[in-house]
Amino acid sequence: MAPNLLHHDRDRFVSMVLVMGNTGSGKSYFVNKLKEGATIESNSLYSCTGTCQIVEARIGLTNVAIVDCPGFNDTNRSDTEVLEEIAKVLSSQYLLSKQLHLRGILYLRDITKGRMEGSDMRTLNLFKSLVGKKAFPHIVFVTTMWGRLTDKDLEVAYARERELKDEFWKEMIWDGSRVQKFQGSKSSAEGIISQIIGSDDPIVLQIQRELIDKELELAVTEAGAILVPEVEERLDRSTSRIQRSRARLAEETNGTRQNAVLLDIKKAENERDQAKSDKKKLKEKVGAEMKKKINKDGTWQDNLRTICVVLEIGLTILADVILPVAGVSCSVM
Structure with missing residues (x-):
């Protein structure tokens, strides 16, 4: 029997990538392309990613925890509830950063959606404030839903993409953020994830320093x-x-x-x-709260499960995302 790759080297670190974006931007679909059935897909404007979900995978020789986050401007939860949950995940990762290395964030945007509205701008400002300018080089804007376009629609979509790059995302792109097209395939999702985990050093987000280092209220x-x-x-x-x-x-x-x-x-x-x-x-001091709950001892596997238990979020384990060995895979929810 082939060994379980994710448990073979228990002392190595795991890279973490967050997938964020508004409801309907295709976050769960993107993650599902890494392994079908990993998360619940949404075919409507109602959000299916009610809470953060973590998909644990092996991409090449790198262990990766992909966090599918609920979006701001959600249909069932307030932005404060969403921010609190994301803050808890990020606080936990920062406390366990010796073995859980945050590599970057994917921010998904539906290319079929029209011009940026007020709620979209507010969400973008929230996102920028959460990550902080120093982390901009580790952000990838991912445009989605290209597969739904007809040849007639492509010209409009390319114009929207240019507008996003030249107007709304310009500041972040100048400071190192990138833009990628998600073509709706497994290989496209794998390629985007592979690029973001290739950075040399783990990153620290602004909200992590605020919550953990300074113990500020949210x-x-x-x-x-x-x-x-x-x-x-x-x-x-x-x-x-x-x-x-x-x-x-x-x-x-x-x-x-x-x-x-x-x-x-x-x-x-x-x-x-x-x-x-x-x-x-x-009014909560999320960082101080998580310091009381997180035990820094143990392997990265144990620590990843600790985050899931503490925050009551789902964990799916995959072992054959890229460069599969003997087709090993398992799923734990």
Whole structure:
């Protein structure tokens, strides 16, 4: 029986790569191309990557942990919840960085999507604040969905790509970020991952230094500070809406309209509660919390599983992504 490659050399480090992007950008599809069935694919605008998922693979001679992150502007979770989870993963990796080396981040963008909107710009600013300028050379913007285009659509898609490069991603490209096309194939996904893990030195992101080295509250980090005004605005708006609706309810005599007002109050209360929860999360010192939970001893295999257990996220193990030996593969969820 051939040896399990991922367990053969337990003292070596593992490289980590994050896959990020808005809902519907094709993150799970990209990861699935490394090994079918590794994560859940989404065919709608509803996000299927509800939490971070880690796919552990061997690419060439390199052990790689590929983290499929939920996107900002998610359909089911607030941006604060998404940022908190990504912050916990990154804090854990930084604490275990002697054996878990962060190599870079892929940021996916659907090329069939139109011009960058306000929510897209906000997400990009969040991303830039999270990684920090020093990490820009380790960022790869990956345009996706090229396989869905007809010959007639290609000219428009190339124009969109030029606009992204020349306008929205220009600053990061000047500072070393790259752009790649994902052609929808396994070989294309493998090639993109292979490029990013070839860097000589592990990287440290801005939010990692803020959370671990400085033990800042999430709200005080550059990424978290972007969310604070939005959370406060949602809290104020929902609170005012509840007050207005309750005043209307006190004056309303029609039963049908009373029920409609009660439903409106319930919806506003849910929005208020979510805003309160987000405000509380932003006050957390995520780095200090993870320091209490993460044990720095053990092999990189043990440490990777520790992250999954602590954060309650899925782990899939693959052993035949590139240069397979004897077709060895296993899957653990």
